[in-house]
Amino acid sequence: MSSEPEYCTRVFWDAVDFPFPKGLAPETIYHRMKLILEKMGCINHYLSIMAYVSNSETFPDKSAYEKAGINIVTQPERHRFMLRDMAWWDADSGFLPNFGKITFMVIISQIEPSLLVFLEGLRNAYKVRLAVPDEDTSLSSSPNLLDNTVRFESLYKSLLLQEDLMTPMAREVVVPPLFYPPIQTKPPPLYYPPIQTSPLPSPPIQIYNSPGVFLDLPESLLLACDPYRLNSYIRTSLCFDDEFSIMAYVVDTETSSFPEGWVDAFTSLGITIIPQQAELGAPRAHKMSLDIVLWALDNTATYFQPRDLFVFSGNVKQGTDFYNALEALRDRYYNVRVLPLLETSWPHPHHQMSLRPKEEVVGFSHGLASLYKQNLKVCGVSVFWDVQGCPTDLSVILKALRNKGYRGMVVLIPYLDMDYQGDELFTYDGYACVPSIKVQGDKYTKVARMLLDILFWAMNHDDYARNLMLISQPSKDIDIFVQALEHRFFNVIFKPSHEVAIDHRFESLCKSPPHPNSQTRLKSPSRTLTDLTRERNSCPVRISWLVDTCPSKPSDFWNLFSSTLELKGYGGFESVIAYVEKGKIDDEVIKVCTKSGLHVRLTPDGDEFGKFNLMVTDMINLTYSCGPYNFLVISSKPFRDVLCDTVFEDLKSRGCNVLFETVDYMVTFGSTLWSAKSFLDTSFTDSSQALA
DSSP states (O other): OOOOOEEEEEEEEETTTSOOOTTOOHHHHHHHHHHHHHHTTOOOSEEEEEEEESSGGGOSOHHHHHHTTEEEEEOSSHHHHHHHHHHHHHHHGGGOTTEEEEEEEEEOSOOOHHHHHHHHHHTTTSEEEEEEOTTOOTTTTOHHHHTTEEEHHHHHHHHHSOGGGOOOTTSOOOOOOSSOOOOOOSSSOOOOOOOOOSOOOOOOOOOOOOOEEEEEOOHHHHTTSOHHHHHHHHHHHHTOOSOOOEEEEEEGGGGGGSOTTHHHHHHHTTEEEEEEOOSTTOOHHHHHHHHHHHHHHHSOOOSSSOEEEEEEOSOOOTTSHHHHHHHHHHHTTEEEEEEOOGGGTOSSOSSOOOOOOOOOOOSOSOOOOOSSOOOTTTSOEEEEEETTTSOOOHHHHHHHHHHHTOOSOEEEEEEEETTOOSOOOOOOTTEEEOOOEEEOSOHHHHHHHHHHHHHHHHHTOOSBOOEEEEESOOOHHHHHHHHHHHHTTOEEEEOOOSSOOSSTTGGGGSOOOOOGGGOOBOOOTTOOOOHHHHHTTTSOEEEEEEOSSOOSOHHHHHHHHHHHHHHHTOOOEEEEEEEEEGGGOOHHHHHHHHHTTEEEEEEOTTOTTHHHHHHHHHHHHHTTTSSOOEEEEEESSOOOOHHHHHHHHHHHHTTOEEEEEEHHHHHHTTSOOSSHHHHHOGGGTTOOOOOO
């Protein structure tokens, strides 16, 4: 037998903006509010009042109010948490079929733009009643809401002057639950998590990371001081008390000028002397740039734990690969400081260096971790090829790979001199070829550029190592470089050798793929695979992208996001919603975004929390639309937002998985890109120039 539909009203009351009238008992407030709502045309079988305060001192006796049906919510950001609770109530209402009419009553002094947008959306399904101050003008743009609004003064008088409507308090106060439980349709049971009222945990303590110091050491300074004085000067000028090592680069012939025992003295003080040949074409800057990025590969920096990097050199010139590499490291949370040669400030520094204070460690600690262990037999192979330095028969390489058991896609990355006159598009059956990279400068510059690309490629595979081949002329520096990659478990299938050219003997020098069980997961400090992520590995992924500036080629980002999720092993990629302020995008770009599958959600200009508010209400509304989701939040940098934190915990308690990643990581993962900026600026790839 079907029952008659019942009526429900929930009041969201900012008790700081509109305090409860003094002298009224909690039961009286509850009962008079119910009578006022009935006069406004809201029949109430169930009435629930949620009162928001900034601190617990406002209502020291919360239990008396809760017994009367008034739940006290203590949150400094009252309006935003009011929005959160309304969104959850909206989402849960679909599980309350007996409620024929639901009314939202909001008592608030100032309606922020994002809250106004949400309330206008509620009107499509519910009655919405508002109480605002007499001078409030925020509703002038919403006449439909204005027609259902009362003023504070009128509401206050009604609460005080209704004694004649009251009957003696002989009734039993019906206290509805804080959250109406959804209908149980399948296990595990769904429930509304309790409101988070406890203070947020303190951020983790920062761990000191020793800096990297790289020094281009001129001969004049080497011969002018002893190791102890030089060591003291460098460490004092950098303002670091902790121990750290220094890499010093000198011309090879200079080491012969050292007094006996000086090199050992430098080494004992933590200063490693790196001699470099002085002939033209092999500047120290090439070696420095490679060693710096190699150091960064082994000393990971994150938003939560950045690292300091100091470079004393006169060769860091804009437009060179040295400059671009340092700029890319800065984008990867290295605090890069480039200083002039020491001889320009010795023996007294011109200025006292002040390090930028590290930003407080806040935000998410779990990024987008890979779901499955990689099998190098079926993973792709990246072939880095110095075309003119090592002419090669491509058919030999492909045949050797297949015979060794590699079944993945083979990606060819060719490097050319800037004066190369042949066909720059290398196509061969069985290869996927990227555009050739032309490098200005001598052979050393080209090889250095190729090695830098490989290092950033390795950085962009931060969880599992991959396959690569290096087709180039052999050198001692390349041997050291390959050893470093193998130390990080990258599978270097072939490395340059003096003994064998790339011919019929080539296959004998190629490594076979390792057994999947022998592969080692790389340590990624900010990406942890959680149990919930494993459980939701086949669930669809919905991306919420907090956009600073909408991209001009949104389809490229769609493809990159999709590719990263696929490489990471996640299930169906369902949608991307970009949240952007109205003033930062025009109608034409919105049309392009929509055509590419990127859904744009506009937030009001000047609303500090507008993007966050709209994002979390959208995520809440999607909770019940199609089972549990993987929600992936992408932003320019990690953030901590108290409302987002509580909503994400609510979503997890309801079976959804919430992941977080930066847009730079989503764009560069699995590629040779040095940073996301290089993706946005095509001139970056072709900017290689000879170093002075």
